Amino acid sequence: MASNTSSSYHHGNLRQELMDLAEKHLIDGGVRDLSLRALAREIGVSQTAPYRHFRDKNALLAALATEGFKRFFEIGRPSEEEPRADKSLLYFGLAYVSFAREHTELFHLMFGPALQPRNQYPELFAAGREAIYKVRAGVERGLANGELRPLDNVASIAHTVWAAVHGVTTLMLDHADTYGYHRDLHLQAEKSMRMMIAGLCTDPSYISNLPSESTPYPPPATESR
Amino acid sequence: MASNTSSSYHHGNLRQELMDLAEKHLIDGGVRDLSLRALAREIGVSQTAPYRHFRDKNALLAALATEGFKRFFEIGRPSEEEPRADKSLLYFGLAYVSFAREHTELFHLMFGPALQPRNQYPELFAAGREAIYKVRAGVERGLANGELRPLDNVASIAHTVWAAVHGVTTLMLDHADTYGYHRDLHLQAEKSMRMMIAGLCTDPSYISNLPSESTPYPPPATESR
DNA sequence: CAAGGCCACTTTTCGCTGTCAACATTGTTT
C-alpha cells in the first residue's frame, strides 16, 4: 500500500499516507512529537510536500480528529438497539470510556484544546455534532418511555449525560494517579456513571446496582507516560 | 517591581518575573504561544537565563500549574462553611466553573494533557491532590448528615462529584459552540450539576429546582478564539 | 497529435524554537 503505481515524482497517495503515519506517530508520542517534516522524511517526500494536501499542520490535526469522530460513531450504535434507556445511556458511557482508552491520543485531539482554532473546519464541526445526536435519541426514547425523569428539555438532559460521561472519562485518562484509582479504572468509571444516570431515572433500582469488583474490561493500553 | 536593586548583571527576581510574564502570555495566546526565548527577550535577559531557574520549559509550566492549584484552593473554601451537603457540592461546582472561565488557559494547563510528563513534579502532584480533599470533606459531612445516599464509599462518591463538575466544565470550555449552548453557559452548567447532584441526595427536592433563565453570573471573559 | 495548462512535488530560504557547552560576573563564605 505504501509503494505506488510507477512514477516516483508523483506519489499518488500522499494524503492518505500522511494521515496514516500521522496517527501512528500520534499514538506513540502524542501531539507534541508530531511534525510534518518528520512525516515527510519518513515517507520519502520533500519537507513541504504535505502542504499540497494540508494548508497547515492544524489542518492535518483537524482531519485526524474528524476521522476520529467518524470512527466514534460506530461505538454509538448499540445505544440505538437497546430498548431500556438507562442501560442504553450506560452502554454509551462504557463505550465512550473504552474508546478513550484505546485511542487516547486521538481522543485528546478530538476533545482537548490542542487543536485550535477548530471552528474553521466545517467537517470537524459536523462530525462532532453528530455525536451528540446519539445521546439525544437515547434520552428522547427514555423520556417517551417514562424511564427518564422529565427534569428539563431533551437537549439539556442530553448535555448533562454527555458531561457526566465526558468528565468521568477525561478524569480517568489524565488524572488517574492523582486521585488514586490506579487499578480498576473501568470499574470506578462504571460506578460513577451508574450513580449519575440513576439520578436521571424514574426507577433507579437497576442502574444503581453497582458492579462487582472484578471487571470484564480489557487491561489498560500500554501508554508512554 | 520590575526594575531591580542596582546591579544590571544579576536580575535579582528573575524567577518570579518569568512566572508572572509567562502567565500573562498564557492568558493571551495559550500554551502554544509560550516561549522561553520570548519571555527572556521581553524581560531583557539572555535567552538561556531562564534555565538557571527552570530545568525545562516543562518545569516552568509545572510551576505555573502548581500555583494555579494553590489559587484554586481558595475557591474551595465556601464548601466548608455551608452546612447543607447538596448546596455545598453545588457551590463547589459553580466555583469550579467560574474559576475555569476566569482562568481558562491556566485551567487547561492544570487539568489538560498539555503538561507532560507531570508525575515528576511532587509539588504539582501534592497541589492537585489537595483539591480532591475539599470534595471528600463535603461528601463525608453529607453522608454523616444523611443528606447524601450511601451509594458507595466516600472516595468513590467524591470522585463521582468531581467527574460531574469536571465534565460540565471542560465541555463548556472546549465545546460550547459544538453543542449549541452559546449563551447562558453558566445556566446550563448549573442545571446539569443540579441534575447530577440531585441523584446523589436522599431528598433531591431543593437541588433539582432548576434555576430561572436569567443568571447573576459574570459575562464570559473575552477570549481570543 | 501537438500546445498549453494545471497539479503534485522539489529546492531554497527565512525566522523561530528548545537546549547544550563554555565563559563571565557577581555576592558570599572562609
Place this chain on the structure above:
DNA sequence: AAACAATGTTGACAGCGAAAAGTGGCCTTG
C-alpha cells in the same frame, strides 16, 4: 584576599512551520 556557588551571557546546533519560486508529468483542448 581567595575560593566558591549562584546567576547571567555568548555562541552554536538541530529541529520546526511556513512562504516563494522553480520543475516534472499528466490531462485537457484545439
